[in-house]
Amino acid sequence: MVRGQLDGPIHAPRPHPGGTRERGRLRGTPCGWSGNDMADRLQVGMTFEKTRTVTEPLTAAQLHRRGIYVMSTPELVRLVEHCALEGVQPFLQPNQNSVGTRVDLRHLGGTPLGMRVTARTTLVEIDRRRLVFQAEVHDELEKVGEGTHERFIVDAEKHLQRIQEKHARWKSAG
Template sequence: MDARDAIKIGMSAERMLVVPADRTVGHFVPDMPMVYATPMMILEMEMASADAIAPHLETGWITLGTEVDIRHLAATLVGGRVRTTAKVIAVERRVIRFEVEAFNDKRRIGEGRHARGLVNAATFMKQLGAG
C-alpha cells in the first residue's frame, strides 16, 4: 500500500479524556504531583493520529508511531478534561506526518509533531518472528 493513494492532507481526529489518577506523574513516580503525565499526553496524541487515518487504510495495514517532537506546556490535574487533536500535514509513501495539540478547559497544554509508519501487519509480525 502507498499511503499517498488513501491518506490526504487535512484528515483529522480528536479524542477526549478526563484525566484519571493512573495517567499522572505521581502514579508512576513517588512524591511527584498528581498531574497529567507527558508520556500519557503523547499516547493520546499518537492515538488521535492513528484514529485520523485508520478508516482509510487497506485491510491488513496498520500504522506505528515512529517519531515524536512534543512540548508539554501546562499541567492538568486529575479530573481535568483534555481534548487532543491530530491533523495530517504531509504524506509520503510509507510515512504520514501530523500536527498534534492538546487542550484542557483553560488553555493549550501540548503541541508538536508526530509521524507514523505504514506497515503490513502480517509482514511486520513475521519479521519479528511472531507470525
C-alpha cells in the first residue's frame, strides 16, 4: 500500500503471475525495464485506488458559479489521472516519469459535497512504454464515472530537455 497526496491509500495487489495472449499482444507480463524480481515491475491486472472527499473547490460551482455543488467533471478526470500516476510511480526507475496522453471518461452522476469518491484504475495493457488503464469511479452510493486512461513512460531528463527547448523556441519567436 502506498499513500498519495489525496486522501486515502493506493492499493497494488499482485496479479496472477501468468500472462495471456489477447489480440496479438502478450498480456500479464512485466514491463521491460530492470528490476530485481517480478514484484518490482508493473504487470497487467494491477489495480490502484485513490479516494477523495468532495469539497467546495472541487465542485462544478467553481467552474460556472451557478450553485451546482457536485464534483466537477475536470476534478473527476484529475482523480482518475492521479490514481494511475501515483499508482505506477513506485514501479518506475529514478530517471523515469509517466505522462498522461489520453483520457476518455464518462461522468455518470453527480456526487454532492462531503461525500467520498473513489477512483479505481486497473492496468489492462502494457505496450512497451505505453500503459492503458480501465477506470471506474464510485461515490458512497453508486458508480459515477467510467472510462480509460493512457500514460506513457518517459525518460525524465529528456522530457524536461524537450520542454525547455520548446520554451526557448517560443521565447525567441515572440
